[in-house]
Amino acid sequence: MSKAAGAGPSAEGGVGARADAALRRSFARGAVLCLVGLLAAAFGIHLLSAGRHRPEGVAERWLTAVSGTTRKGVEADARRRAAAIGDPALAATLLPSDPEDKNAFEDLEVGKARSTGEGVPAGGVAVPFQLHPHEASGVKVTKGGRIELVRRAGGSGWTVVGVAVETGEARVPSNGYPPPSRAPSSLWVVAVLGGVLLTALTSVLVRWAGRAEERLAPQ
C-alpha cells in the first residue's frame, strides 16, 4: 500500500522551511496575478457594455417589474422599479382580474423594436410584446401588442410612454419574428480564436507546473 512518508509531510530542517517559504511567496504572487486578471476582465466587459440601452431590454424590465406589482411581499419594490422606467398605470389593461397575490404575468416575451410605422411615438420606438396573465380561473389568455418608448432627456436610456394591446399575432421571436438582439458573425471568429488562446495558455500553465517533476506521464 502507500509508502511510509507518502507525498505529504514537509521536509525537516532549513531546506524544507526555505522551500515552503518560497512556495508561499510564489503562491501569493500567483493569487495576485489571478486577481489582477479577473479585474482586467471585469473592466473589459464593462467597457464592452458601456453605453448600451436597448429599448427592447428596457421594455422587458418594465413589464417584469409591472408583473411583480401584484405579488405578495414585493409590491412596493416592484412598483418603484416600474415607475423608474414608466408609469405602472399604463399597464392596467394587461393586468389580470385576480392574480392571487402572485406575479401578474406567468411569462412574457418581447420582440425587436421598430422606429417607423403605426403606433411609434415621435423620436421613439415601439417594442412588440406577448404575455400570459395569471388568472385565478386558470384560463389561459394571451395578450400581445406594443410598448411605446421615447428617449430620456439627455439622450441615455428610455422611458415607457404608452402601451397598446393589439389583436393578431405579436411580432415576437416565438412567432417567427426577429429577436431583439443577435450576436454579430465576427463574434464566432473571436470565440474560436479565443478558445485556441485559452487552451494554449492552459497548456503553458500545465507545462510550467510540471517542469519540476512529472508525477504521471500521459498514457
Next chain:
Amino acid sequence: MATHEAEEAGARAGVGEVAADHADGPARDRYLRLLLLLLISAAFFEGYDGAILALLLPNIQSTFHVSEAVLGITRIPIELGLFAAFFVARLSDRVGRRPLLLWSVVGYTVFTAATAFSWNIWSFALCQFAARIFLGAEYAVGLTMVVEEFPASRRARALGILLTFGATGTIAVGVLLGVGLQNGPLEWRTFYLVGLLPLLILAFSRRRLRETRRFEEQRVARLAAGPAAARPSFLEPWKPGTRRNLVLVGLLHTLRSVPVYGTTAWWAYFAERERGFTSTEVAVFIIAAYGLGCLGYYVCGRSMEWFGRRPTAVVYFAGAITFSIVLFQAHSKPVSFVGLMLAVFFGLGMGPVMGAFATELFPTAIRGQAAAWIRNVFEIAGFVFGPALVGVLGDHASGAIGNIGDTITFLMVLSIPVVWLVWKYLPETRGRELEEIVP
C-alpha cells in the same frame, strides 16, 4: 519519547485491527454497499438542499418583503459558503474522512433546518452560508471516501451511482413543488424542515461507518515518521510532486464549470424570454428532460469502467458543448427537449469522471486537500462567475451581446479546444489501484 513510542505501538496494533476489518470478502462487500448507501443519502440531500434556493427564491423574497437589489446582494454571502467549505474539506487529511463526513452531515442538516426558522433575509442568508460550508465539505469528502474504499474494478461505477443520486435530490424538489408543498401553512419553510431527514439516517448508521483503510494506513505512516513529521501544510498540493495535476485538473474544472453552470442557471429564463415557453412548459421540460438527462451520471460511471476515464471525458466534454449549442440555438420545441436532455446528460453527467480525476491523481496524504482545492476553489469559481458572466454579457438592455442564447453559445465555442487538453494531458487510470497511480 516514551509517549510517542506508545502511540506508535498503539497505532500499529490498530492497523492490525483495521486490516482485519477491511479484509476483502463478503463482509467487505456488505460494508461497501452500506457505505455507498450512506453516501447516497448524503448526496441526495446535498442536491436537494442546493435546489431549494434556486427554485424557491421568489417565495422567500415575498415572505421577507425584500427588493430585487437586496435579494441579489444576499446571494453573494450564500454562494461564498461554498468557497469557505474549502477550509473544512481540507481537514479530512488531518482528522480523517469519517469524522469530517459525520460532522458535515450534522452541520448542513442543522443549518438547513435552522433556515426554516429564519426571521429575515439576513438570518436566512447566514444560515444558508453556514449550510453551504458543510454541504461543500461533505461533497468533497464523500468523493474521497468512494475513491479510497472501492476497488479499481468498481470505483467508477460507485462514483456514477453516488452522483446520480445527488441529481435526483434536485428533481425531488421539483416534484414537491409540483404537488404544492409550498402552498401549505409553513410554505417554503417546509422544504427546509424535510432536510432534517439526513440526521435521522445518520443517527442509525454512524456506528457502522468506518474510516477509510487508506487514511488509516497513512495515519500510521505519519506516526512512524516521528514527531518531526509535519502535518500537510495549506499549500501541500502545490508542491512540485503534485502541482502539475492540481493545475491541470483544477483548470479543467473551471473551464467546464463556467459554461455549464451558466447554462443551468439561465436556461429557464432563456426558454421563457427568448423562445416563448410558458411557465408550464418550462416546468415539464425541466422535470422530464432533466430527469432523463441525469442518467448521464450513471452512464458516465459505467463508461469509465468499460472504456476508460480519458475517452469518457473526451466524449462527455464534446457532447456537452455540442448539445448545449443545439439547445440555445434551436427554435423547435421537440429539438429543444432533446437538446436539454443531452446537454444535462453530458454537461452535468460528466461529474463522475471529473470527480475521479480530482481524487485518483493525488496521494492519500493530500487527497482531501487536493479535492478541496479543485472542488471548492477551481470549480466553485466557475459556479459563481459562469452565471454572472452570462447575465452581464447577455442582458437584453445593457449586455455586450444582448442575447442569452448567443452568449452561452459563445462560451461553449470558446471551450471547444479544451477537449484537446483532456486528451493530451490527463492520464488513464482505469483498472489501476490508487497506489499504482500515485506510488
